[in-house]
Amino acid sequence: MKAVHPDVRVGHVHLKVADLERAIAFYRDVLGFELTQRYGKQAAFLSAGGYHHHIGLNTWQSLGGFPPPPRATGLYHLAILYPTRAELADALRKLIEAEIQLEGASDHGVSEALYLRDPDGNGVELY
Secondary structure, eight states: OOOOOTTOOOOOEEEEOSOHHHHHIIIIIITOOEEEEEETTTEEEEESTTOSOSEEEEOTTTTTOOOOOTTOOSOOOEEEOOSSHHHHHHHHHHHHHTTOOEEEEEEOSSOEEEEEEOTTSOEEEEO
């Protein structure tokens, strides 16, 4: 079997959410992503640096839904890489101001990471 090319990158994540406005508020107002496009009341796309979208949010199959129970399959977490330690520290300040609780933090030797949940229970790693 041939391995995937080493320059392949994952371009974005698309999340099912229960409440689109609540999810937009978290990813835009707390984490600082720019809202780039909306599809009515059912979907929105956010990005950093003018990219078409890094994060897609939709309620197509999840409007008013609930997070999966513990020990269920699904997304463990999405990872957001900050360019500098100072930018990561700024993200932490925003989380504190928004009263978002961390689930953990770690120093991996090559990077530091903060772990939390978005309003829909999706795991988020900021590193």
